[in-house]
Amino acid sequence: MDFFLLLVATGLVSGAAYGLIAMGFALIFKSTGVVNFAQGELVMLTAYISFSLYTTFDLSFFPLMLVTIPISMLIGLVLERLFIRPMLGEPIFAIVMVTVGLAVILRGVTIMIWGPDPFNFNAGIPTEVVYVGSVPFYPAQLYLIGALAVMTFAGWAFLRFSRMGIAMRAVAANETAALLVGISVSRIHAVAWMLSAAIASVAGVLFAANFKLAPDLWFQGLKSFPAVILGGLDSVIGSAAAGLIIGLIENLFQGYVGQGLREISGFIVIVIVLMVRPYGLFGSKDIERV
């Protein structure tokens, strides 16, 4: 029983990391129709920035995030203005290719500034083991699960009740119609990038606090992508839930079946789910009128 609980608990931890990163992907896709292939790099860059803030000012976790999140949002805005805004009206494929280029640039810049060495980065979170029942956790693991819960609720509330969130959903549903009713689509795009960068920073800092800060952190973006597909590309909340599902499945497969099945187990589930629901567990069904 302890073994099962341990697998579930740690599956939730890695699932929370997947979920947070996946939420960033989904938010941009929902608002702009673009898959941002630089999302993993955004996670990495904001984590490194937070690391510099931490080493300079010796902040504890919450003050650190209070500083990191606005800076990350500013970075999201700048990236959108510099790389994405000039591409408005261009084919989606071209914009996606710009994000691929942006990813390479961000990777290079990160190593240029911080170097290739990995770092221990506890982000001001205590490192003593704590027990929830009989299951041991590092506090950073609990923070990660907690952050996913908070971000999911905040994301749901934002999209459901705020003016900006409703406008974002309108743009996602029909960009032209949204434009005709006076919604500034370009502004919505910018906000989506800002919020996505904010989520990326939370994901990056907590991932680094759990699994070290290294220049290959960007790779977690690719590893989290299946969660976006499973949850539904345009479902922010669905991506979060799908992250947890994949994390749990991976850990249980590894624990009970083993030998490399961790990597393929998530994909097996995705293939099965997509065969039944091609738009993901929580994605919108595209209706094409002929």
Next chain:
Amino acid sequence: MKKTLFALAAALLASTAAYAQDPGVSDTEIKIGDVNIMTGPASFIGKAVSVGSKIAAAEINEAGGVNGRKITVVTEDDGYVPARSFQALTKLIEVDGIFALNGTSGTANVLAMMPLIEENNLPTVVTTAPNELVYNPVRPSVFTVGASYSDAFYGQLKYIHENMKVENPVYGLIRQDDDFGASIEHGYDRAIKEFGVKEGPRIRFKKGTANYAAEMAQMKQAGVNVLANGGIIAGAANILGEARKLDMDLQIASVWSEDMPPSVNLSAPAGYDYLVADYVALDGPAIDAFMEKARKYASEDEVAAINRYTYLTYVGLHALAEGMKRCGKELTRACTIEQLRGLKDFDTQGVSAPISFDNEKQLSGTALKIYQLNSKDKTFKTLQDFTQY
């Protein structure tokens, strides 16, 4: 008139002799190539390698060079990408006209460069990728320094088995699912069979895995208390972090990358005094003397970048220089290769075991020293001197 003709003939003869020399050699200089990881996440290895060549070249040059010729090291970045290694070596051969090669990047990279090395009969010393694929089959101009991962893990497990008196030992292995991991498992296998100890799980993981929670939960459940940790750098540290969380009492054998300062900084907080086997010295008078040279010939930043890979290329360039030196003034690639083939017990001033290439595989430095980390002060102590396994 006769005198003029004689002088002209003598000059012509002299210049013919000069033209008979291979590329990369002039009266005053020998160009040595270095293909290296200078950019990307693994560039801390390349930078360390580069410093080793720089220190060795400066030391040799200050002592008068190789029969009066100064060594110049020309470095090309490959970003750890095999295709780029091939391009880099093409450039070094075609544009820079190097005479020999010392830095060779990783295993896949040196293998990608092998056709060029063979085609140009380029004297090459491989110190950073002592993989069997590099020396089997033997390429006439390639000389390898280093032990195998298999021996390194066998040696550490043997030390644990004989000296650490673990109660009711249960051995476990966690390793990457590639050639590197297979080599570790080979040594682990040898140890398990030879010692007849109880065996726990053998777990494989994909390169780039960050979360080892399920894997370490399996180890804990099986009662593993001797772990062969095939993770590297952040991976190894994450494995130890999970073990600490589960309060596991472990003796640990590790990959030699875990003796580098960045790895130690990541792993030490878990509090495990793990073992490492390496084919270079990490402490003692040889390293003290080396660091003194480093401070003399390298900048502060370069000294900070020093790790085991620095010692290796330093040894590699000294061995190469010795081969060239033995050719005298008439330096050719063929002669250098011949002289390297005859190199026996070449003294590296204690930085590694003495170098001997006079064997079928042209392979040396296979003896391993075993060290143990003190996780509190992040230093290593020698448990066992260079030993052949």
